[in-house]
Amino acid sequence: MARLLFCIIIFGVIIGCIQSYDATRVVKVIDFEISPDEDKVAFSALTPVGNTDIWVVDIDGTNLKKITSKDHSPSNHIARFFRKHKWRNFFEIDMRFPIWTKDGRIAFCQKLTKHDMQGVHTVSLRYWTINPDGSDKRLKTDKDETAQKRPFGPISKYKTSERSEKHRKNVYLKDDILWILDDGDTTPKKLVQ
Numbered sequence: 001m002a003r004l005l006f007c008i009i010i011f012g013v014i015i016g017c018i019q020s021y022d023a024t025r026v027v028k029v030i031d032f033e034i035s036p037d038e039d040k041v042a043f044s045a046l047t048p049v050g051n052t053d054i055w056v057v058d059i060d061g062t063n064l065k066k067i068t069s070k071d072h073s074p075s076n077h078i079a080r081f082f083r084k085h086k087w088r089n090f091f092e093i094d095m096r097f098p099i100w101t102k103d104g105r106i107a108f109c110q111k112l113t114k115h116d117m118q119g120v121h122t123v124s125l126r127y128w129t130i131n132p133d134g135s136d137k138r139l140k141t142d143k144d145e146t147a148q149k150r151p152f153g154p155i156s157k158y159k160t161s162e163r164s165e166k167h168r169k170n171v172y173l174k175d176d177i178l179w180i181l182d183d184g185d186t187t188p189k190k191l192v193q
Helices: 002-019 074-084
Strands: 028-034 040-046 052-058 090-100 106-116 119-130 161-164 169-174 177-182
Touching: 028 090, 028 161, 028 169, 028 177, 040 090, 052 106
Parallel strands: 052 090
Antiparallel strands: 028 040, 040 052, 090 106, 106 119, 161 169, 169 177
């Protein structure tokens, strides 16, 4: 009976958490990359739930779209609840390291992490590709060639800046925010509000 009651409470907390946050809010940008055609920026960002998802925005700051939705995952809501109460023994799913492929898709890493009494451990890394509109998510294969300038994977260094020659803009990451600076301007603007 106590076990059933505990499950009902956890289920209620999960449903309450799912309905009580803004799914379109970017809390903190982790890393980013400009598309090969220099029209879009793919980035991973921390969501209000506490995990990271992949987002895409036009280089002028319009058409912001979250293309993965692991912040809707029950395991991430349980992780948020457990973390808040300083409990251990939970799993968390993060989507990280977006890199554009030569055919205009976005490759990224799905990282499953276990938090327990011994610390934080990576359980698995899976590599996926997805269209910039969030459709057709599938496992990454050798045919998915990346148009990368850095090694693909969680051990690669984070980008801090990148340039679009086509649009004559610099995009850079500072203080967990994506900024854009047009040629000739001295005051940067936030790319993602």
